[in-house]
Amino acid sequence: MRERVAVAAVVALFLAGCGTTDSASSSKESQSKMNLQEAADRADKILDEAFAAIKPPVEWTHRYSMPGDCYVDRDRAVMTIISAERRGSFLGVLERHWKSKGYKLVATSPNGLVAHFKTQDSFQLEVLIGPNGQAHLSVTTPCVEESEVAQPTSKPNGPDYSKQELPAPNVKSTFWSSDELLSS
Numbered sequence: 001m002r003e004r005v006a007v008a009a010v011v012a013l014f015l016a017g018c019g020t021t022d023s024a025s026s027s028k029e030s031q032s033k034m035n036l037q038e039a040a041d042r043a044d045k046i047l048d049e050a051f052a053a054i055k056p057p058v059e060w061t062h063r064y065s066m067p068g069d070c071y072v073d074r075d076r077a078v079m080t081i082i083s084a085e086r087r088g089s090f091l092g093v094l095e096r097h098w099k100s101k102g103y104k105l106v107a108t109s110p111n112g113l114v115a116h117f118k119t120q121d122s123f124q125l126e127v128l129i130g131p132n133g134q135a136h137l138s139v140t141t142p143c144v145e146e147s148e149v150a151q152p153t154s155k156p157n158g159p160d161y162s163k164q165e166l167p168a169p170n171v172k173s174t175f176w177s178s179d180e181l182l183s184s
Contacts, residue, residue, distance in 0.1 A: 036072055036149045039123075039141035040065065043074040044152050046123060046139050051076070051157065053097035054090070058082075059158030059171045063136065065151055070143035078135035079158050081169040081177040087129050089182055091115055094127050094137070133177075134169040 034042075051060060058080035066073040082090050091112070095105065098117045103125065106116040117125040122142035129135045156162075158171065171177075 035145040035147035040072040043139035061156040062162040067149040075138040080171040082133045
């Protein structure tokens, strides 16, 4: 419950910026030509690329796809247990990947378990690791033209929990779930 409240608060902060002016006119032009489905497809591609960058791979499931008036949220939950000793490494993999794509680190939480990034075309990315070791990756699109939005088409890497109560992470990984510290 605490994680959901934290995620909702963060999403609300990002959405408060929906529709604000952007200094890059090409970014505004591409957004005005994009509809909700195209933005959702871009969000799915960002998430697909992020999960492809995580080595060794983790199991994940779609969590929700929430269209708003002019934006879409896509969220995926990691079902692989990320141990306290490996959470920094997990976040580091995503940070390096997103920075290599030119995405800007916007904020991190004081405890280091939440990081927010922004793409050049104003998509908001978040990674959050809960106290039980469950990671969530989400993307909120910028404000775009209204249209119908289909559910994500990417197949989960593991069981699909998108239409049921999400259990605690339940997949052990010899790497990500290990309680051994990584040597530097």
